[in-house]
Amino acid sequence: MRKRWLKIPAAWITPLGVIGAVIAITWVGIAFTARLWVPFDPLSQDLPRLQAPGIDTLMGTDALGRDIFSRLMTGASVTIPLALMLVLMSLVVGTLIGAIAGYFGKWVDELLMRLTDLVMAFPTVILAMVVAAALGPSLFNAVIAAFVVSWPQYARMTRSIVLGLRTQNYVMAGRLMGFSPFKTLRVDIAPNVVGPILVLASLDVGTAILLLSGLSFLGLGAQPPTAEWGSMISAAIQNFDSWWIGLFPGLAILTVVMAFNFVGDSLRDIFDPTSQVSRAGARS
Amino acid sequence: MSDITTPQTADAAAASTTPVLTVAGLTIGIGSRKNLKSIVKGISLALTPGRIQGLAGESGSGKTVTSLAMLGLLPSNAVVGGSIRLGDTELVGMTHRQLNDIRGRRIAMIFQDPSSSLHPQLTVGTQLTDHVKRHLKMSAKQARAHAIELLDRVRVPNPAEALARYPHQFSGGQRQRIAIAIALACDPIVLLADEPTTALDVTVQAGILHLLRDLADERQLAVLLVTHDLGVMSAIADDIAVMRHGEIVESNVRSEIFVNPQHAYTRELLASLPGAAGFEEASE
Amino acid sequence: MSELLEVSDLVIEYHGATVVRAVDEVSLTIAPGEVLALVGESGCGKSSLARAVVGMEKPRAGAVTYRGSEVPLLGVRRRRAQFTSIQMVFQDPNSSLNPRIRVGQQISEGIRAAVERGDEGSQPEEWLERVGLPIEMVSRYAHELSGGQRQRVAIARALAARPDLLVADEPISALDASSQASVADMMRKLALDAGAGLLFISHDLAIVRLIADRTVVMYRGKIVESGVSDLIWNDPVHPYTRALISAIPEPDGKGNLPAAPAADAPEEWRMTLPEALDRA
Numbered sequence: 001m002r003k004r005w006l007k008i009p010a011a012w013i014t015p016l017g018v019i020g021a022v023i024a025i026t027w028v029g030i031a032f033t034a035r036l037w038v039p040f041d042p043l044s045q046d047l048p049r050l051q052a053p054g055i056d057t058l059m060g061t062d063a064l065g066r067d068i069f070s071r072l073m074t075g076a077s078v079t080i081p082l083a084l085m086l087v088l089m090s091l092v093v094g095t096l097i098g099a100i101a102g103y104f105g106k107w108v109d110e111l112l113m114r115l116t117d118l119v120m121a122f123p124t125v126i127l128a129m130v131v132a133a134a135l136g137p138s139l140f141n142a143v144i145a146a147f148v149v150s151w152p153q154y155a156r157m158t159r160s161i162v163l164g165l166r167t168q169n170y171v172m173a174g175r176l177m178g179f180s181p182f183k184t185l186r187v188d189i190a191p192n193v194v195g196p197i198l199v200l201a202s203l204d205v206g207t208a209i210l211l212l213s214g215l216s217f218l219g220l221g222a223q224p225p226t227a228e229w230g231s232m233i234s235a236a237i238q239n240f241d242s243w244w245i246g247l248f249p250g251l252a253i254l255t256v257v258m259a260f261n262f263v264g265d266s267l268r269d270i271f272d273p274t275s276q277v278s279r280a281g282a283r284s
Numbered sequence: 285m286s287d288i289t290t291p292q293t294a295d296a297a298a299a300s301t302t303p304v305l306t307v308a309g310l311t312i313g314i315g316s317r318k319n320l321k322s323i324v325k326g327i328s329l330a331l332t333p334g335r336i337q338g339l340a341g342e343s344g345s346g347k348t349v350t351s352l353a354m355l356g357l358l359p360s361n362a363v364v365g366g367s368i369r370l371g372d373t374e375l376v377g378m379t380h381r382q383l384n385d386i387r388g389r390r391i392a393m394i395f396q397d398p399s400s401s402l403h404p405q406l407t408v409g410t411q412l413t414d415h416v417k418r419h420l421k422m423s424a425k426q427a428r429a430h431a432i433e434l435l436d437r438v439r440v441p442n443p444a445e446a447l448a449r450y451p452h453q454f455s456g457g458q459r460q461r462i463a464i465a466i467a468l469a470c471d472p473i474v475l476l477a478d479e480p481t482t483a484l485d486v487t488v489q490a491g492i493l494h495l496l497r498d499l500a501d502e503r504q505l506a507v508l509l510v511t512h513d514l515g516v517m518s519a520i521a522d523d524i525a526v527m528r529h530g531e532i533v534e535s536n537v538r539s540e541i542f543v544n545p546q547h548a549y550t551r552e553l554l555a556s557l558p559g560a561a562g563f564e565e566a567s568e
Numbered sequence: 569m570s571e572l573l574e575v576s577d578l579v580i581e582y583h584g585a586t587v588v589r590a591v592d593e594v595s596l597t598i599a600p601g602e603v604l605a606l607v608g609e610s611g612c613g614k615s616s617l618a619r620a621v622v623g624m625e626k627p628r629a630g631a632v633t634y635r636g637s638e639v640p641l642l643g644v645r646r647r648r649a650q651f652t653s654i655q656m657v658f659q660d661p662n663s664s665l666n667p668r669i670r671v672g673q674q675i676s677e678g679i680r681a682a683v684e685r686g687d688e689g690s691q692p693e694e695w696l697e698r699v700g701l702p703i704e705m706v707s708r709y710a711h712e713l714s715g716g717q718r719q720r721v722a723i724a725r726a727l728a729a730r731p732d733l734l735v736a737d738e739p740i741s742a743l744d745a746s747s748q749a750s751v752a753d754m755m756r757k758l759a760l761d762a763g764a765g766l767l768f769i770s771h772d773l774a775i776v777r778l779i780a781d782r783t784v785v786m787y788r789g790k791i792v793e794s795g796v797s798d799l800i801w802n803d804p805v806h807p808y809t810r811a812l813i814s815a816i817p818e819p820d821g822k823g824n825l826p827a828a829p830a831a832d833a834p835e836e837w838r839m840t841l842p843e844a845l846d847r848a
């Protein structure tokens with residue numbers, strides 16, 4: 001029979017999803033290769049200062065005479081991999097905790113969920129400030145601060161799905177056949193959690209990028225002279241007349257965030273049960 | 285009861301003999317482009333206000349797929365040919381958005397598997413009233429009263445209290461009755477009932493059959509009744525079509541099918557009744 | 569003890585806004601090789617009883633013993649091999665199959681349970697054939713099946729685990745008349761051959777009469793009539809049993825609707841008739 005998960009039916013390919021995927025993949029590609037092909041060293045200050053965009057400096061130069069195009073491209077390799085890592089870490093930790101809480105229930109659930117409530121109550125930026133104050137401001141510490149507050153949403157979501165699945169008859173049928181708890185989680189539960197979690201994760205990449213750039217903008221993340229989008233925008237504030245300094249990093253953030261959101265939205269359509277055979281149609 | 289279509293005025297005559305829903309040469313295939321499995325092979329049916337059209341047939345013959353096609357709820361890898369007309373509107377090829385308007389309000393369906401048309405995390409009250417509030421523009425209070433009345437009609441015990449419960453807190457048969465109530469909530473003009481009484485014992489079933497008959501007689505509802513239970517078929521269907529391997533092998537008014545079956549499969553079906561001995565006496 | 573399953577004075581309650589007593593002091597036994605049918609009104613507590621038998625519901629009072637030892641609650645821990653010979657076919661065929669795993673593999677899990685207990689192995693295809701499905705269906709997913717096909721896959725999976733006690737909750741309700749007879753018959757034969765017990769829940773007295781040795785009729789959580797199936801079918805004593813038999817629509821093509829009982833059920837349906845119990 002046909003391989004359901006390898007083939008993408010035509011109806012799933014929405015214009016926005018495709019555009020999003022192309023842009024997202026392009027940015028990720030740039031992030032991992034930029035250092036090999038950018039025209040100038042992003043840190044060297046050899047160019048004329050505050051030069052408007054032109055032939056040799058595509059996006060102009062900043063107040064210290066650094067090429068903005070080169071900084072922008074290498075900036076991608078700072079923010080994007082860290083954002084992906086952040087999402088991956090939150091996903092793994094959050095899903096695991098949520099699955100355990102949902103599946104084992106009782107006091108395990110109570111304990112883990114109170115913990116997530118506690119963590120979720122922290123405002124991210126303030127927590128990042130606390131971490132920065134304690135460990136010193138650096139991009140890595142910003143990631144740690146963001147991680148602390150972002151895994152609980154995965155835990156919440158996984159837990160609610162698992163709670164719903166736990167009483168499904170097929171889970172019961174497996175247990176009657178003597179499945180171990182681990183096998184139940186792996187065979188009967190995990191495959192049904194993957195879809196919604198992937199959606200959440202792809203939407204979350206955008207959020208993570210915004211958050212990391214935001215923290216750098218505030219001076220809590222990347223430190224000078226590192227080329228990072230948020231701190232580039234923050235530098236633009238001091239040179240308000242030179243529009244190119246802030247515009248291009250701003251556009252970069254905008255496109256990446258939107259691209260990952262488009263991908264997430266179309267993944268949501270794919271995994272949403274109502275977009276398939278959906279008896280749920282009765283409800284609409 | 286079969287002469288229910290004898291009307292008083294010429295106008296009513298026209299109304300009650302013109303089909304509301306016409307299926308002509310419907311073909312359905314499911315699968316990939318290379319490996320398309322033909323499931324329904326050119327069937328034609330007409331649903332008339334006030335009449336109950338029975339659809340019987342072997343398990344897996346395509347009864348459910350046919351009714352899903354009328355609602356546009358087939359999986360995305362289905363290919364539909366032929367025509368399904370609701371009044372003057374062609375439903376084949378309509379977009380999801382256009383169909384959403386028709387689904388639930390003008391054509392309602394009772395799904396074969398009741399629990400999948402109920403949302404597990406919403407109370408029965410919410411599911412019944414949301415529907416009504418949106419489509420019939422009722423106030424919360426009116427909607428609640430309407431919901432209680434509906435649940436009472438489908439014989440759910442303690443309707444007022446039932447509104448606050450979740451689907452899993454009901455027995456299988458009670459869930460089926462709730463699904464029937466939801467389907468009837470918005471006064472549809474066409475009702476597709478896919479095995480509406482399989483989970484019910486005969487006394488409750490009798491109540492539901494009376495309800496369907498009354499709705500057809502009083503509100504001129506057009507009903508497609510899919511059932512494998514020839515007892516049920518005999519009790520309320522006005523016309524019966526017998527399906528096998530995706531084709532309608534025989535279609536006629538009820539008495540002819542039972543007394544004078546033409547196709548070998550129809551005869552086989554009648555002979556396989558557990559009470560077949562009793563039936564032969566009755567039809568002699 | 570010669571009984572395979574013994575349910576004694578079982579009480580099951582659901583505590584929500586109000587207390588629902590779904591099963592009210594029910595006792596019954598099943599011997600090896602015996603088919604016991606449980607019939608009754610929708611909502612009378614059949615599924616609750618079934619779930620308690622396999623350990624999915626905690627009894628409020630009373631006990632369920634299987635081969636002399638109490639059936640443990642189905643917790644998160646792995647079930648002991650001793651009890652994996654109790655299998656269940658669930659009422660709702662849709663949610664009883666994992667949507668993301670192929671049919672064949674799900675049946676294999678049943679086979680594995682049998683092998684782990686030291687029973688002989690088998691192939692998923694054999695079981696599909698037994699329940700009357702084409703063997704190509706091993707590679708399908710549940711959502712690619714019709715209602716009746718799903719139900720048969722669920723039966724195949726339970727049977728593949730070679731149960732000694734099979735609890736089947738409305739296992740054939742979605743099948744057409746001819747498959748109903750053949751699948752019910754096959755279940756009965758398998759039970760008899762393997763010396764297994766079968767608790768067969770149904771609301772369809774006509775089918776029950778064909779396959780069950782004894783029948784138990786429940787009404788509002790209590791047993792109102794029980795005994796040899798033929799006796800109950802041919803000569804029902806309790807008023808509820810009578811109503812149940814007379815409401816079966818006659819497939820005569822005449823369009824006669826069976827009378828629907830009034831919404832408020834007659835008081836006499838609730839009464840206990842000692843002579844209606846354990847009829848032999």
Ligand SMILES: Nc1ncnc2c1ncn2[C@@H]1O[C@H](COP(=O)(O)OP(=O)(O)OP(=O)(O)O)[C@@H](O)[C@H]1O
Nearest residue numbers: 314343344345346347348349712713714715716717
């Ligand atoms: N998504 C799908 N992909 C492939 N085959 C499908 C799919 N859905 C249904 N089928 C097949 O189409 C045929 C008709 O299915 P359908 O559900 O209409 O049967 P049915 O007449 O309603 O039977 P039942 O009485 O058992 O419910 C079946 O053989 C089924 O296996």
Ligand SMILES: Nc1ncnc2c1ncn2[C@@H]1O[C@H](COP(=O)(O)OP(=O)(O)OP(=O)(O)O)[C@@H](O)[C@H]1O
Nearest residue numbers: 453454455456457582590610611612613614615616
């Ligand atoms: N989780 C629950 N919480 C509250 N009440 C429940 C719950 N589960 C079942 N009930 C109630 O207990 C009663 C018995 O339910 P049960 O599912 O055992 O009925 P049943 O005999 O299997 O009926 P059916 O033939 O309709 O499946 C019903 O009135 C039902 O509403």
Ligand SMILES: [Mg+2]
Nearest residue numbers: 348396714715
């Ligand atoms: Mg069907």
Ligand SMILES: [Mg+2]
Nearest residue numbers: 455456615659
């Ligand atoms: Mg039940």
